[in-house]
Amino acid sequence: MKKILVTGGLGFIGSHTVVELLNANFDVVIIDDLSNSKIEVLDSIQEITGKKPDFFNIDLRVKEKVNHFFSENHIDGIIHFAAFKAVGESVQKPLDYYENNIGSLVYLLQEMRDRKLDNFIFSSSCTVYGQADELPITENAPIKPAESPYGNTKQIGEEIIKDTCKANGLNAIALRYFNPIGAHDTAKIGELPLGVPQNLIPYVTQTAAGIREQLSIFGDDYDTPDGTAIRDYIHVVDLAKAHIAALQRLIEKKNDTNFEFFNVGTGKGSSVLEIVKAFENTTQQNLNYKIVGRREGDVTAAYADTTIANEQLGWKTEKTLEEALLSAWKWQEKQ
Template sequence: MAKKILVTGGLGFIGSHTVVALQNSGFDVVIIDNLSNTTIDVLNQITDITGIKPDFESIDLRNKGKVKSFFDQYEVEGIIHFAASKAVGESMHKPLDYYENNLSTLIYLLQEMRDRKLDHFIFSSSCTVYGQADKLPITERAPVKKAESVYGNTKQIGEEIIQDSCTAYGINAIALRYFNPIGAHESLKIGELPLGIPQNLIPFITQTAAGKREVLSVYGEDYNTPDGTAIRDYIHVVDLAKAHIAALKRLIEKQNKNTYEFYNVGTGTGSSVLEIIKAFERANGVKLNYKIVDRRAGDITAAYADTTMANKELKWKTKLSLESALKSAWEWKKKQE
């Protein structure tokens, strides 16, 4: 049996785009997803894009026995771990759910890697590990601060668990600290499709533009930024997916300098919420109905990346523009209506 790359959460937004990128790079893929924030239709959409149907297992990774059974069945060359709950606001109201889902699943995967002498682990981390950084843009040398949200804390703790596992068991791992992924695949067959009320800005924008939401809530206008709204680094999800391929190849080809490495993955440019709204309106010729509301618990003022390390070590950099990401997000949304 050929070795495969396991992608957990592989039918989610970032996961599905990464599966496509993996297949286009010649990798065999097996997906684990419990369909808690996606649908099985995405599997067929991936197949339509690449012409290859990935293996798929519907497993809740919190079930340790099923995780073990999976590894009894499949021999994998590497793991890209996306599966996690990811809403900052929700995490503040459901902390125990977030700690259980985001940490127990990680531990069970790493235990199987230890017990079976497996290697090559890519972790879906987040710029939230930096909290509100003292200096912008944020470099990898920035201190990891006390997390502003439970979600952010699960990413911090997750990285610590991985680092300790690498030291103790000789596993090689890379954590990619994402900034804010947006957009959709150029085929418009996969994109961001949150179930229920969106927790991220762009799907809320597209749902408002489509008339599904009456008004777009902008959380806070009293931040210490030029226009008072929070600033983030928005990266096209297709560019982000390719960073995972670069990281995986680095481990497989033994190019990594340490058993545990971490990289910022963003564009290096910060945009405020109001700037994103205006850019979306310009790119797509639509007007958005929005209102300013109170700040949201757990949100920071500003975060955008210094990507020098990823550019140099992973030989990766973004190629797609903010405008193309916003256009693809809107075209994707219209196709869903």
């Protein structure tokens, strides 16, 4: 049984991926510093799968702790989620983002190099494309100057991995996510931001639940049909399954080069107002929202061309936008 390390494995995408790994009969070890997650998620994972992964509370910015972990544990592959991830916050706190997102990546890769470990999957982002010239966005789209420090950490992260693959023979895949939403069908795990949500859907669900007074929609003057920004919203379970497909590709040595990257989205863009209306229709909840000024770092529109991931990973999305929104609401209702 292959043992896979999942960093940030108690977070939103990480926890769903851990569930899919366990369902696919991988042995899983989680590292998480609980800075934006809760230890109770570990019990929820066990409730869903009947298996409890090993857990280590480690801050990956502390090189000595990373080194000690690898000296005590043999790992067959790593899926690296652990990172700060809010675009707006990264503009306010750039140094925190560079220290956390770049430093932890470097320390992991150094351990892989020194111990001759292989199979690395990186949690990247469509933010690496910036505001693309053409939609949908293909993997051939140019990497533009990042719109935010968060986006820049993903660009730099990919460059670091690519250089490491070239120099040290590591095999790695970067998955460029679009916008993950939703929750597990059991409503036992979902998106649980600590403090004020930085992403749209948890703010939507918390507003519907009365936790937030009002949803702010950032800008209605974008060059889109209804003036609000367009994104590609993918169900988190579909996204989690893409990681399993990528991992199998590396383990079975089916990769064409030792650094590959794939867009992971639905291929369909939805505006913020379309999301609001779809949520209201699906859940029968009315949302109190207002239009406010644009947010620094946001692009006008981004949605994926997923052809390469569909063909080479043998993966495609299965769940609808409505299913994702309903699962997010059911998760919110359980909180």
